Amino acid sequence: MADQPVSAPLLxxxxxxxxxLAEEIASTLEISxxxxxxxxxxxxxxxxxxxxxxxxxxxxxVQPTPPPADNLMELLLLIDAAKRASAARITxxxxxxxxxxxxxxxxxxxxxxxxxxxxxxxxxxxxxLLGMDFHTHQIQGFFDIPVDHLYAAPVLTGYxxxxxxDNPVVVAPDVGAAKMARGFARRMDATxxxxxxxxxxxxxxxxxxxxxxxxxxxxxxxxxxxxxxxTLESVxxxxxxxxxxxxxxxxxxxxxxxxxxxxxSRAPVKEVVVTNTLHLPPxxxxxxxxxxxxxxxxxxxIRYTHSNESVSQLFD
Numbered sequence: 462m463a464d465q466p467v468s469a470p471l472l473x474x475x476x477x478x479x480x481x482l483a484e485e486i487a488s489t490l491e492i493s494x495x496x497x498x499x500x501x502x503x504x505x506x507x508x509x510x511x512x513x514x515x516x517x518x519x520x521x522x523v524q525p526t527p528p529p530a531d532n533l534m535e536l537l538l539l540i541d542a543a544k545r546a547s548a549a550r551i552t553x554x555x556x557x558x559x560x561x562x563x564x565x566x567x568x569x570x571x572x573x574x575x576x577x578x579x580x581x582x583x584x585x586x587x588x589x590l591l592g593m594d595f596h597t598h599q600i601q602g603f604f605d606i607p608v609d610h611l612y613a614a615p616v617l618t619g620y621x622x623x624x625x626x627d628n629p630v631v632v633a634p635d636v637g638a639a640k641m642a643r644g645f646a647r648r649m650d651a652t653x654x655x656x657x658x659x660x661x662x663x664x665x666x667x668x669x670x671x672x673x674x675x676x677x678x679x680x681x682x683x684x685x686x687x688x689x690x691x692t693l694e695s696v697x698x699x700x701x702x703x704x705x706x707x708x709x710x711x712x713x714x715x716x717x718x719x720x721x722x723x724x725x726s727r728a729p730v731k732e733v734v735v736t737n738t739l740h741l742p743p744x745x746x747x748x749x750x751x752x753x754x755x756x757x758x759x760x761x762x763i764r765y766t767h768s769n770e771s772v773s774q775l776f777d
Contacts, residue, residue: 469517469518469519469549470518470519471490471492471518471519471520471521471763471767472495472513472515472518472519472520472521472548473486473487473490473492473494473495473521473523473763474494474495474497474511474520474521474522474523474539474543475494475495475497475522475523475524476497476499476522476523476524476532476535476536476539477499477532477535478524478525478526478527478532478535478536478739478740479523479524479525479556479737479738479739479740480740481737481740482523482556482737482738482740482754482755482756482759483523485737485754485756486523486554486756486759486760486763488756489756489757489760490760490763490764495511495512495513495515496511496512496513497509497510497511497512497539498510498512499535507531507534507535507538508538509535509538509539509542510542511539511542511543511546514546515543515546515547515548516546516547516548517547517548517549518548518549519548519549519550519552519767520543520548520549520550520551520552521552521554521763521766521767522536522539522540522543522551522552522553522554523554523556523759524536524539524553524554524555525555525556525557525558525559525738525739526555526557526558526559526560526578527557527559527716527739528559532559533559533560533578533581536553536555536582537581537582537585540553540582540585540586540587541585541586543586544585544586550588550589551586551587551588551589552587552588552589552590552591552763552766553582553587553589553590553591554591554759554763555590555591555592555593556592556593556738556739556755556759557593557714557738557739558575558578558592558595558596558600559578560574560575560577560578561575561595561596561597561600562574562575562596563575564576564596564597564599564600564603575597575600575603576603579600579603579604580603582604583604583605583606587606588606588607589606589607589608589609589766590604590606590607590608590609591608591609591611591759591762591763591766592608592609592610592611593610593611593612593613593713593738593755593759594611594612594613594641594685594686594713594714594738595610595685596685596686597637598610609762609766609772611758611759611762611772611775612644613713613736613738613753613755613758614641614644614645614648615648615758615775616736616753616754616755616758617645617683617711617713617734617736617753618645618648618649620734620751620753621649621681621709621711621734622649626679626681627678627679628651628652628678628679629649629651629652629678629679629680629681630651630652630653630654630673630674630675630678630679630680630681630705631643631645631646631649631651631652631653631654631680631681631683632653632654632655632656632671632673632675632680632681632682632683632696632700633653633654633655633656633682633683633684634656634682634683634684634692634693634696635655635656635658635692636655638683638684638685639655641683641684641685642655642683642684645681645683645711649681651681652673652674653673654671654672654673654674654675654680655671655672655673656669656670656671656672656696656699657669657670657671657672658692669695669696669699671699671700671703675700675703675704675705676703676704676705677704677705677706678705678706679705679706679707679708679709680700680705680706680707680708680709681708681709681710681711682696682697682700682708682709682710682711683711683712684710684711684712685712685713685714686712686713686714686715686716687710687712687714687715687716687717687721687725687733687735688716688717688718688721689718689719689720689721689724690717690720690721690724690725690728691720691724693710693724693725693728694724694725694728697710697728697729697730698728698729701729707731708729708730708731709730709731709732709733709734710725710730710732710733710734711733711734711735712733712734712735713735713736713738714735714736714738714739715735715736715738715739715741715745715750715752716739717741717745721745722744722745722746722747725747725749725750726747726748726749730749731749732749732750732751733747733749733750733751734751734753735750735751735752735753736752736753736754736755737752737753737754737755737756738755758775761775762775
């Protein structure tokens with residue numbers, strides 16, 4: 462079904478996890494968001510309903526899936542509602558894919574949450590998934606349906622190029638972020654550095670080494686997400702101690718759990734640059750935070766998908 466041409470007008474719906482982003486996407490596409498009812502019964506159970514015709518239409522549902530699990534359940538119910546309304550094709554737009562960090566069995570008797578969520582989305586009736594900056598690329602292989610994996614790098618690098626930094630260094634905070642940081646550095650025509658973290662023994666503070674030249678130069682720390690910001694705070698301090706002229710932090714997903722806002726507010730970082738894949742309430746915002754929009758990028762991906770064009774042009 463996903464490979465068949467769809468000629469009916471597209472229908473853009475949204476859950477409640479990040480409605481401002483969905484509204485911005487709709488504005489960019491010059492269409493209206495679908496009329497959707499999402500409410501809860503007295504016991505907290507979620508009820509959803511599409512309040513307009515979806516028969517034969519190309520339905521796109523925007524919903525990131527951060528905790529609580531209600532966000533995921535809401536997406537599954539919206540997909541099921543569209544399927545039962547005889548939609549021609551259903552594409553889940555998941556700017557932030559929750560449970561992606563549970564992507565392998567690295568301990569005895571643990572679940573692989575990333576695969577389980579993929580199974581749930583497929584079983585619900587998703588024909589195609591469009592995500593952004595998965596925590597690991599192998600998440601794409603968890604799906605038996607087409608997946609378009611987009612990157613926020615064009616948005617982030619465009620902003621940093623506008624700052625016209627003098628001889629910047631892009632820094633990977635750990636080995637896992639190295640590939641993303643290298644691509645970031647290539648787009649900016651900048652040099653690359655990486656943080657080598659070691660824990661000499663249990664319950665002993667990490668010893669951090671910077672592999673690369675950062676003295677006297679502006680540094681941009683790049684990662685896919687900022688959660689509690691513990692590692693990021695340590696990396697900022699390490700770069701500052703080694704003479705970095707100024708330090709910026711860039712990430713696609715601003716989770717900001719627990720003490721993250723406090724840590725980032727006190728860290729010697731000039732600016733923390735994130736995207737709006739997740740909705741940030743006022744209590745998670747602070748003076749040094751800058752939020753860039755990915756709405757135009759997602760709107761173009763939706764337009765290309767609806768017209769059965771390649772989305773690879775978004776990577777240029």
